[in-house]
Amino acid sequence: MDGTTNKHKWPEKVVEKQGLPFRVIKLRDKGRRISRQEMIDAAPFEGLLLFERVGAGACVRYHSCASLLQSVGGNTTNVCRSLFDPTMEGLDAGGLILRGYENEMINGDLVQYIQVWLCKPILEGDIASRA
8 A cells, every 4th residue: 555545455344242251130021129048049141241222203303322231043132121211320340330221112102210230241251151
């Protein structure tokens, strides 16, 4: 490349894996704070944690959204309900705590529940030991 033209050959674009691998434990169930025993007994959700902005409604109001996704056969699916307008309540070396709300349709009405996620990163060593 001589600086005057853009004749550089870029490599073929590879499929990008968006998000980071996380294990999510829900600290609330439909707005109700769960007990420590319920938290221990619950199976954590695993997937790629992705933050994005999504539009909703006729007037297209944008919300920030945290989703936990899993890739199955080339298709990405939500592992659990997305967390809208997430805020970070805490962060340390063990992970982070996100607080936001989940949407659910009940009898045609939109119901929003406050939800809290305990998000722990899945490190390379964790993946290798499970394989």
